[in-house]
Amino acid sequence: MSAFKPAAWPRKLRSQHWFGGTSRDTIYHRGWLKNQGHPHDLFDGxxxxxxxxxxxxxxxxxxxxxxxxxxxxxxxxxxxxxxxxxxxxxxxxxxxxxxxxxxxxxxxxxxxxxxxxxxxxxxxxxxxxxxxxxxxxxxxxxxxxxxxxxxxxxxLNGYFRGERVGSGTHLWKFSEAVKAGEMTQEEFLEAEASMSRSSGTCNTxxxxxxxxxxxxxxxxxxxxxxxxxxxxxxxxxxxxxxxxxxxxxxxxxxxxxxxxxxxxxxxxxxxxxxxxxxxxxxxxxxxxxxxxxxxxxLDDWDRLGRDIPTVVNLMPSGEYLMEEFFYAGGLPVVIKMLGEAGKLHKDALTVSGGPIWDEVKDVRNWNDDVIRPVERALTQQGGIVVLRGNLAPKGCVLKPSAASPHLMKHRGRAVVFEDIDDYKAKINDESLDIDESCVMVMKNCGPRGYPGMAEVGNMGLPPKVLRKGITDMVRISDARMSGTAYGTVLLHTSPEAARGGPLAIVKNGDFIEIDVDARRVHLDISDEEMQRRLADWRPSVEPPASGYARLFHDHVEGADTGADFDFLKGCRGAPVGRDSH
Missing domain, CATH: 3.40.50.2300 (Response regulator)
Structure with missing residues (x-):
């Protein structure tokens, strides 16, 4: 188990460089705070x-x-x-x-x-x-x-007409139902009041x-x-x-x-x-x-998640919501299950000062339909899948537990949207040349392209497809999607289109193949055609002129490394620095 050794106490704390002693500077820092009614001994170390x-x-x-x-x-x-x-x-x-x-x-x-x-x-x-x-x-x-x-x-859980309503998840479902003619706009507005009935974050x-x-x-x-x-x-x-x-x-x-x-x-x-x-x-x-x-x-994500069953039966992958998850025992039950399966570093240290296994080893599962045993998992191959290929040399990700099994291996004709505005302008057009076998492709929605990499990757399906009763299609983009969303959606495609990644040169009518088991995503054109298109590519996203948007554009990294700023990597510490008075 972890052998963390606490530091000796007492010792001089960082705050004492502001508040300790009788110099002009410490009196300056300490004195002003005293206008809030703090007694002197609060600053004693x-x-x-x-x-x-x-x-x-x-x-x-x-x-x-x-x-x-x-x-x-x-x-x-x-x-x-x-x-x-x-x-x-x-x-x-x-x-x-x-x-x-x-x-x-x-x-x-x-x-x-x-x-x-x-x-x-x-x-x-x-x-x-x-x-x-x-x-x-x-x-x-x-x-x-x-x-x-x-x-x-x-x-807390949402309810609408006797049905559990998951925040976010049902927003997408109800929106698609309106487009398919299965739900009226008035009913959608009525459901709105049922989605968020207490303080807190999404309950999915x-x-x-x-x-x-x-x-x-x-x-x-x-x-x-x-x-x-x-x-x-x-x-x-x-x-x-x-x-x-x-x-x-x-x-x-x-x-x-x-x-x-x-x-x-x-x-x-x-x-x-x-x-x-x-x-x-x-x-x-x-x-x-x-x-x-x-x-x-990304390789760590694929390697470590590949053989992990999804056992938590919560929306958007499953049936229940966070309230039931808590009543069933919450995350400690899941961590214990992983430990018992040999899938946990039991000696990893936590804020408790001890190893993670000590925190969970005695917990119990109080509802095995919410937190299922491995043999009844939602899927035996959970985790996040990372696909690569000539369309995503640096990878893209897919969530199998929220995807359709019949689409995990698929070849389809690309229907291309140059950006989110192009998608919005075309998706409801009955003349759009698209059916359920197609692959929807959206460009210029990555970290630099949107800018910011918005949650638009789970593109809503065209109404004429929804009216057939189809609820899922393969979708590929350099965007993200909400964690409450679902579908066979390939996300975070890297390099992104705005940087000249291969996604940028996909055309209507190209064929795209995905094979989740093989971890492969492939644009079905020759290498020569790929190189010719890439050589002809020109940026369509202009850098912002100034401000934070310009800083973001110039310094954000790709999704494959976390989309952080290039100058913020590494632990830089918190030195006390010089007094300023």
């Missing part, structure tokens, strides 16, 4: 804990985090720390345009500098909505200050719940954190216990680099396969690994 809160009125998934922050504070006070709440950049999936993904790196950069430039010894990362989790973990990995994640938790195994599961599997959150519903009183208990724990982590000097090891990432990848997690986890974990300096690649 006790750990200062930054509660990094992604609450925002425009991030509804995180709308309850101010209440949770108070519970974190209570825990910090109880353990002898000094809590300070810090509002940080909140990249809302619900409201940000062109896409929240464009601002994940900005949020990570802003939070990193907030951690580096302010007098905190450790951090509680209060997260929830999709991009808030990876952005804050990326920042913590970069600074390497002791940190612990507290997730806001999923909302979408990206928010996936990333909450990923940080728990990485060891960056207390065991059980991922699945507790947002409005359950036990979510508040988790927040308070995390507040207590971060104080001891600071005393022990237990840092992200101690926890986020290669073993931890391998555990997380396997957990993602078992839960039927979002394809977005690929790009986020690659970025997080890059920040902490771990060599993680």
């Amino acid at each position: 006790r750990p200062v804990i930054g509660i990094l809160n992604t609450w925002s009125d425009l991030t509804p998934c995180n709308g309850h985090l101010r209440e949770l922050a108070e519970k974190v504070k209570a825990g910090v006070w109880e353990a002898g720390g000094f809590p300070v709440e810090i509002p940080v950049f909140s990249a809302s999936e619900n409201t940000f345009r062109p896409t929240a993904m464009m601002f994940r790196n900005l949020a990570a950069l802003a939070v990193e500098e907030a951690m580096r430039g302010q007098p905190i010894d450790g951090a509680v990362l209060l997260v929830g909505c999709d991009k808030t989790t990876p952005s804050l973990v990326m920042a913590a990995a970069s600074t390497d200050l002791p940190s612990i994640v507290v997730t806001g938790g999923p909302m 195994m979408g990206t928010a719940s996936t990333m909450a599961s990923m940080v728990e599997a990485l060891g960056m959150a207390l065991s059980g954190n991922a699945a507790i519903p947002a409005v359950d009183s036990r979510r508040k208990v988790m927040a308070q216990l995390s507040g207590r724990r971060i104080v001891q982590m600071v005393k022990d000097d237990l840092k992200p680099s101690d926890i986020m090891t290669k073993k931890a990432f391998e555990n997380a990848i396997r957990v993602n396969g078992a839960i039927g997690g979002s394809t977005n986890a690929v790009v986020h974990l690659l970025a997080m690994a890059g920040r902490v300096g771990i060599d993680l690649s």
Whole structure:
């Protein structure tokens, strides 16, 4: 098992460079904070804990985090720390345009500098909505200050006319039903009120719940954190216990680099396969690994996920929602199942200070239809599949548990959309030359192309196909898709079209072959034709003139390495720096 050795205590803390002593500079820092009514002995060397809160009125998934922050504070006070709440950049999936993904790196950069430039010894990362989790973990990995994640938790189940309604998943289903003439617009509007009936993130195994599961599997959150519903009183208990724990982590000097090891990432990848997690986890974990300096690649995703059965029966892959997952025992049950199957690094360290196996070895599964035994898994080959070929030399990803088995090996005629606007202009046109055997191709929606790599890869099918009762077709793009979405969708195609990747030169009428078992995606043209088209290619996406959009365009990397900025790789630490007064 892991042999973590806590640092000696007491020792001089980072915050004491601001608050300790009697110099003009320390009196300046300390004195101003005293206008909030803090007594002098709070600055006597006790750990200062930054509660990094992604609450925002425009991030509804995180709308309850101010209440949770108070519970974190209570825990910090109880353990002898000094809590300070810090509002940080909140990249809302619900409201940000062109896409929240464009601002994940900005949020990570802003939070990193907030951690580096302010007098905190450790951090509680209060997260929830999709991009808030990876952005804050990326920042913590970069600074390497002791940190612990507290997730806001999923909302309660939705219900509409007696049917479970999964946030996001049913949005796509109902939208397609309207296009197919199976549901009226009025009924769609009525269903809207049933989708989000409490505080919290999506209640499906979408990206928010996936990333909450990923940080728990990485060891960056207390065991059980991922699945507790947002409005359950036990979510508040988790927040308070995390507040207590971060104080001891600071005393022990237990840092992200101690926890986020290669073993931890391998555990997380396997957990993602078992839960039927979002394809977005690929790009986020690659970025997080890059920040902490771990060599993680798409090949690791395919190698580690290939033989992992998907046992969690949750939408969009299955039947239930996060509420039932919590009642069944939550993520600790899944981690235990992997450990018993020999698919877990049991000695991987967690924020508890001990190995992950100690946290889960005694848990029980309370509902084996929600968390199924391996012999009744949703699919025996879960995980994230990575396909390569002349259409995706650096890879593209597919989620088998959300795809159609009959389309896993397919050859079809390409119907090409040059970008999202071209798709919107054509998809409802009854004269569009398309049927269910075709392969829908969308370009210029990758990190640089959109910009930001929006969740548009799960292109809705044309109405004339939907009216036949067809619900799935092969779709290929350099975009992402929501973790709540489903279908035989190849995503993150790299290099992206906007960089001149082969996706950029696909034409209407070309034939494309996919073979998931063989991990192959192939554009059926000769090598000579491929080279001729690539030589003739010219960019269609103009670089933005200025601002953050220009910074993003110039420095964002490809999806195959995490779509982080090239100048933010590696753990750069949080030096105290020079006093400024």
